[in-house]
Amino acid sequence: MQLKPIAGSLLGSAIVALAALGATTVDRPRPVPAAAGTIEGVVRLAGDQTPGPRTVANTTDPAVCGEVQSRGDLLVAEASRGIRNVIVALGGLAAEELPAAPPGRLVLDNYECQFAPHVAVLTAGSTIEATSQDHILHTVHFYGALVRNVALPMAGMRVAVTASKPGMITVLCDVHGWMQAFVRVDRHRYHAVSDAEGGFRLDDVPAGSYELEIWHERLGRRSQPVNVHAGATSELEIVYSLDDR
Numbered sequence: 001m002q003l004k005p006i007a008g009s010l011l012g013s014a015i016v017a018l019a020a021l022g023a024t025t026v027d028r029p030r031p032v033p034a035a036a037g038t039i040e041g042v043v044r045l046a047g048d049q050t051p052g053p054r055t056v057a058n059t060t061d062p063a064v065c066g067e068v069q070s071r072g073d074l075l076v077a078e079a080s081r082g083i084r085n086v087i088v089a090l091g092g093l094a095a096e097e098l099p100a101a102p103p104g105r106l107v108l109d110n111y112e113c114q115f116a117p118h119v120a121v122l123t124a125g126s127t128i129e130a131t132s133q134d135h136i137l138h139t140v141h142f143y144g145a146l147v148r149n150v151a152l153p154m155a156g157m158r159v160a161v162t163a164s165k166p167g168m169i170t171v172l173c174d175v176h177g178w179m180q181a182f183v184r185v186d187r188h189r190y191h192a193v194s195d196a197e198g199g200f201r202l203d204d205v206p207a208g209s210y211e212l213e214i215w216h217e218r219l220g221r222r223s224q225p226v227n228v229h230a231g232a233t234s235e236l237e238i239v240y241s242l243d244d245r
């Protein structure tokens with residue numbers, strides 16, 4: 001993984017060096033890259049089969065959430081064969097070379113015995129606000145880069161937690177075994193989740209050569225090299241096969 005020199009990176013290094021020496025300095029945000037491009041692409045499923053997500057018989061709360069629940073683990077558009085909920089992110093970037101990535105906020109809802117959204121990306125330091133619209137007990141149990149268990153026994157409750165560490169967070173509900181969500185946390189903001197047609201886009205990426213990290217909950221991990229040129233769009237097609245399951 002290499003990040004080509006970008007305008008202002010020397011300034012950023014100088015600020016870091018001053019801070020390390022204990023000098024009093026202004027806590028300025030890192031410079032925004034002067035030479036940046038876009039990565040745009042689509043994730044597709046090879047072949048002509050269009051499988052759906054796995055389903056589970058709901059014997060826990062059928063009166064509230066129905067008798068059959070989806071695991072939401074493989075969503076493929078019929079016409080385009082685009083795959084939804086694939087995480088695409090630049091990997092292996094050195095923190096001191098990255099522009100400032102302000103923390104964000106994710107509302108992680110519990111609705112009809114499903115987490116919403118099912119897959120998300122966040123910058124480190126972001127807030128995850130767990131809430132519920134269901135009149136039954138859910139737990140929002142975080143594993144991986146964030147370890148917490150939040151009980152939501154009533155609709156309308158809101159509990160905020162902070163995702164401070166980069167990495168993958170898996171979210172499960174202790175009451176309903178099919179409920180799952182996934183959140184990738186990065187120190188940078190060059191990450192996205194593919195939409196219903198498999199499309200994704202990363203904006204303002206500093207020009208350079210990267211390894212793109214690609215992840216899907218059932219189809220697994222991939223990586224793909226990508227070159228970003230200033231003022232240009234790098235187009236990618238990522239193809240998974242059903243053999244990847």
Ligand SMILES: [Cu+2]
Pocket residue numbers: 113137138139173174175176179
């Ligand atoms: Cu639940």
